[in-house]
Amino acid sequence: NAGVTQTPKFQVLKTGQSMTLQCAQDMNHEYMSWYRQDPGMGLRLIHYSVGAGITDQGEVPNGYNVSRSTTEDFPLRLLSAAPSQTSVYFCASSRGVWDSPLHFGNGTRLTVT
């Protein structure tokens, strides 16, 4: 039972570089989302998807891009990394759109220098 798999676990980027954080789930969940976790703040929603082919912006979408070509995968792209994007990123999925338990990946710790 893999659940939600995030890769990589750690990443260091230089300012201006781009990269993709991978997220895959094997539970056939419709809802997937990306959060960032910063010290002293609650998790903040970056982007979310309610099904394949459908994505929408969350609270802090600037500088990030997503796509959902399959039910299983929901990659997060950093277009041009900035130090302000240094954070821990979590992918999550749930069976229903709103009131179902959330399943989180193990997180990606990203440092932008």
Place this chain on the structure above:
Amino acid sequence: KNEVEQSPQNLTAQEGEFITINCSYSVGISALHWLQQHPGGGIVSLFMLSSGKKKHGRLIATINIQEKHSSLHITASHPRDSAVYICAVRTSGATNKLIFGTGTLLAVQP
């Protein structure tokens, strides 16, 4: 003022103690989640509730919708319970978003 407030922010307990972590919110909600995050680790969903009380092993979660308050209780605490406990609420109505508290860091000493 944050829409979801947790207290205390930090809590140290001795093994075996009964622990209570509180969550207060100021918005209308359809559900409340309790999550657990071990240091350097992922986040695990403990409970999702919209009324009353739920129990799983040594963990109990309660919610009072009228008072906009939820508590997470840990009975017979153990060092392996040391983690950050996060409260999150799903807002009701048109906004329908998930708002997270900043977490309570619990350390259980042997």
